[in-house]
Amino acid sequence: KTMSVKIESLLEVQYNVPNIRNISIVAHVDHGKTTLSDSLITSNGIISQRNSGLRYLDYDVEEQRRQITMKSTSISLLFNRNDENYLINLIDSPGHVDFTTEVGSALRVTDGAIVVVDAVEGVCIQTRTVLRQAWSEHVRPLLMINKIDKLITKYQFDALEAYTYLKKILEQVNEVTSTLWQEEVLSIASDRNIKDEDVFEKFKTSMDADDGEYFSPAKGNVVFGSALGGWSFSIEDFVEIYAEKLDVPRRALRTTLWGNFYYNPKTKKITKKPYSSHAKPMFVTFILDSIWKVFEALYPTRNDKMVNKIIRKLKLNINEKLINDSTEPLIVVGRILQNWLPLPNSLLRRVVKFLPNPADAQKERSSKLW
Numbered sequence: 001k002t003m004s005v006k007i008e009s010l011l012e013v014q015y016n017v018p019n020i021r022n023i024s025i026v027a028h029v030d031h032g033k034t035t036l037s038d039s040l041i042t043s044n045g046i047i048s049q050r051n052s053g054l055r056y057l058d059y060d061v062e063e064q065r066r067q068i069t070m071k072s073t074s075i076s077l078l079f080n081r082n083d084e085n086y087l088i089n090l091i092d093s094p095g096h097v098d099f100t101t102e103v104g105s106a107l108r109v110t111d112g113a114i115v116v117v118d119a120v121e122g123v124c125i126q127t128r129t130v131l132r133q134a135w136s137e138h139v140r141p142l143l144m145i146n147k148i149d150k151l152i153t154k155y156q157f158d159a160l161e162a163y164t165y166l167k168k169i170l171e172q173v174n175e176v177t178s179t180l181w182q183e184e185v186l187s188i189a190s191d192r193n194i195k196d197e198d199v200f201e202k203f204k205t206s207m208d209a210d211d212g213e214y215f216s217p218a219k220g221n222v223v224f225g226s227a228l229g230g231w232s233f234s235i236e237d238f239v240e241i242y243a244e245k246l247d248v249p250r251r252a253l254r255t256t257l258w259g260n261f262y263y264n265p266k267t268k269k270i271t272k273k274p275y276s277s278h279a280k281p282m283f284v285t286f287i288l289d290s291i292w293k294v295f296e297a298l299y300p301t302r303n304d305k306m307v308n309k310i311i312r313k314l315k316l317n318i319n320e321k322l323i324n325d326s327t328e329p330l331i332v333v334g335r336i337l338q339n340w341l342p343l344p345n346s347l348l349r350r351v352v353k354f355l356p357n358p359a360d361a362q363k364e365r366s367s368k369l370w
Contacts, residue, residue, distance in 0.1 A: 013078065018357050024092075026093050026134065028124040031121065035228050036146065036227035036347075040088075040347070042230070044078060076088070077348075111140070112354075112355030113140070120155075127173075142354055142355060143223070221350070225346070231337035232341060233291075238257060242286055257283055297310055298330070300329070
């Protein structure tokens, strides 16, 4: 929800260290970092959602001319969660390889990072670089898979195809973190003169305990969405929606809404094996299918009856006349999804929950960095 923030409110939270998050946004060039920053800025009423994509933090004339970020730029945002204020000190860093040192400097002064990956391009060279930089700086990363809408508008994927594709992107990212993890274990072993067999056994045990994945939607450190569209979601957003409806414990939903788990509507049970040839994973059934229906109601052919039905079913506070008068279908899609799954709310909730405050972060980082 957009709000107008007073400077006094920001100053007040600065003295409450547990409620402060210092974060960087890092990514390969053109994966949507600055647009994501714009979308987060809209939550404080500094710019409107309509102007998201304005590149607000690219204040330099040369940055505006080239349409790329060249200097790291910071801004402080206020985020309210459960009637409690949090201060988000955000740094938007460059994505171009020529400005890698700017990224390193941004990571050094922050405690967490949002790593943005383009859903169309996947893991690129600079994605690997920023993941390595975050790892070496001992900065905890949160993954944002951006431009999900293009899987529909560009690739024409159905929900199941999109799910398979997203799994591959996550595998690519986890492949990078697995390599970094292995290098660190070997480095520690070398320093302590530990035998290779002991090192690999320790590494294997650690990986097995973590399912071999650092990033996983089930762990709450992955967010999907569209920065330009102004909407995003994590598993937790849908846990809140479906836990009561399905009469399933929240903890069970958190672990089964991602992966090869299936919900049988007849028996009302979750299974690891498909209950029929048409069964789809729960991530598709309960999340992607719902989002895809919004697109299908408007793109490529508009169905006003279905659009109004979706708005009423989701109980969205949208001016139906404004929706009906709009001639651009993707703008209407954006307005519906912004209202249902607003990006600032979804992403910043994950930031507050998953990324550390300065005091906790320095307990982990100081001994390793200095």
